[in-house]
Amino acid sequence: MSAASVNLGDEVVMEPEVLQQLLESLRSQGYQVIGPTLRQGSLVYAPLSSLADLPRGWGDAQEGGVFRLRKLKAPIFFGYGVGQQSWKQFLYPPRRRTWQARREENGFQIQLPDEDAVKFAFIGVHACDLAAIAVQDKVFLEGPFTDPHYRARREQAFILAVNCGHPCGTGFCVSMGSGPQVTQGFDLALTEILQGTRHFLVAAAGSARGQQLIAQVPHQKALPEQRQAAANLTAQAARQMGRTLETADLKSLLYRNYENPRWDQVAARCLNCGNCTLVCPTCFCHTLEDTTDLTGTQAERWRRWDVCHTVDFTYLHGGGIRNTIRSRYRQWLTHKLATWIDQFGVLGCVGCGRCITWCPVAIDITEEIQAIRESELTTPPAAKE
Ligand code: SF4
Ligand code: SF4
Structure with a gap:
């Protein structure tokens, strides 16, 4: 041919x-x-x-x-x-190094x-x-x-x-x-x-x-x-395919359920290890690290993958803003399946299953969503607040 x-x-x-x-x-x-x-x-x-x-x-x-x-x-x-x-x-x-600077006689020189x-x-x-x-x-x-x-x-x-x-x-x-x-x-x-x-x-x-x-x-x-x-x-x-995740109404489901007691149950299991985030092919959060050499002549800034499951990641001036495992797990899941849509117009999950396989305590994103859905059948969100 x-x-x-x-x-x-x-x-x-x-x-x-x-x-x-x-x-x-x-x-x-x-x-x-x-x-x-x-x-x-x-x-x-x-x-x-x-x-x-x-x-x-x-x-x-x-x-x-x-x-x-x-x-x-x-x-x-x-x-x-x-x-x-x-x-x-x-x-x-x-x-990845984002830039480095070298001290010179009259200041310093930045190199990209x-x-x-x-x-x-x-x-x-x-x-x-x-x-x-x-x-x-x-x-x-x-x-x-x-x-x-x-x-x-x-x-x-x-x-x-x-x-x-x-x-x-x-x-x-x-x-x-x-x-x-x-x-x-x-x-x-x-x-x-x-x-x-x-x-x-x-x-x-x-x-x-x-x-x-x-x-x-x-x-x-x-x-x-x-x-x-x-x-x-x-x-x-x-x-x-053994699992399903019902995507209809997902964004509003999560927005309605910030205070769902299911977040406490998953937080009791979650180790905050960050595996789910690191293996996820869509997660993109990172931190920046600055280093200098001992003589003070060379400085570098590095970008490194980070995870939203740590308190340090949530640090703003004065301290962390998500101080519980519950709030950090909720942030991760709600970002993937709700706020990501507001930011980028798509879901932040493609269903690869890695976060389930590589979670050491087998927390399952599909199971968590289903549990929240089912909780609405028995207790409407308004009644929980
Ligand atoms: S199933 Fe979704 S959230 Fe989990 S790792 Fe894959 S893309 Fe990320
Ligand atoms: S991999 Fe599992 S235990 Fe680790 S942070 Fe994610 S949900 Fe929690």
């Missing part, structure tokens, strides 16, 4: 081994290729040197507070849900860091994480202020997405409208199919860069039954 005949959205079929050529082509174009790999019993996103680095034949078992790798019978490359990491760490790094030109190619991005990148775009690119560092990395990133056929145990992307099928925001989307001994990839380009990549590797036009197999895979994944 020729390059010109690959239109955006056309589905073509490739042999799985073609993935190696795709990786090599991206690398030859100057991309740093990042994808899923196994490390210390977990699934991480890290530089890939070859196809052998992908977690072939491995899946995951997730539930509240639990993540385990699981050996699969099928030798597939993309048989996992999502690990604790997201692509956020590459576009919005956990730690160069906007680094790292070109990332992300391999194996799930639909929920694509949606999360779109949410962070709203925060860093589409508001009154833009982050030049995020912009530099984001604009260059090549995204090879995978349609999810193996939902993680804690996800609820279907009810958030963010998965399991990717619909936009990718350069190339793959669906991996294994039918008996027949193993193939159904691919579709979502951008000119994706079209060019497909054109460089052997492919065939997808047959109707192959396209149907791809559609069936994500439909089956959607049916297997």
Whole structure:
């Protein structure tokens, strides 16, 4: 099939081994290729040197507070849900120097860091994480202020997405409208199919860069039954989704329930560890740290991820403003599912399930919302005040 005949959205079929050529082509174009790999019993996103680095034949078992790798019978490359990491760490790094200053004879000189030109190619991005990148775009690119560092990395990133056929145990992307099928925001989307001994990839380009990549590797036009197999895979994944979060009326539900006693119950369990925030692919809160060297000639300011679960994070002049676990957990959840809409026009949750899996006491955002909903059936909010 020729390059010109690959239109955006056309589905073509490739042999799985073609993935190696795709990786090599991206690398030859100057991309740093990042994808899923196994490390210390977990699934991480890290530089890939070859196809052998992908977690072939491995899946995951997730539930509240639990993540385990699981050996699969099928030798597939993309048989996992999502690990604790997201692509956020590459576009919005956990730690970054924002400026440094050096004392000179007549004052001091401020130096801004160069906007680094790292070109990332992300391999194996799930639909929920694509949606999360779109949410962070709203925060860093589409508001009154833009982050030049995020912009530099984001604009260059090549995204090879995978349609999810193996939902993680804690996800609820279907009810958030963010998965399991990717619909936009990718350069190339793959669906991996294994039918008996027949193993193939159904691919579709979502951008000119994706079209060019497909054109460089052997492919065939997808047959109707192959396209149907791809559609069936994500439909089956959607049916297997174990959790739901009812989004209708979510904002006003939370605004009506600032004083719901459920906040006390969840606060009694919450450890304020901040895991839920750090693993969340949309959370963007950070702090700034200033340091000087011992001679007083060099000063630096660093931006570092922070979490709204600590009292320090709430510090304003004179002290912290959210001094209870109840108020801090309520802040986190209400921001994700209510005030985020006022700020950015979208929900701050894409249903990836990470905050449930990686919470050491298995607090479940879907369960908390459902409990608040049900409490209104028995005790209307006005009666609680
Ligand atoms: S709040 Fe939880 S489920 Fe929602 S996007 Fe963040 S980590 Fe994922
Ligand atoms: S909800 Fe869970 S993960 Fe989040 S701060 Fe509390 S204990 Fe930690």
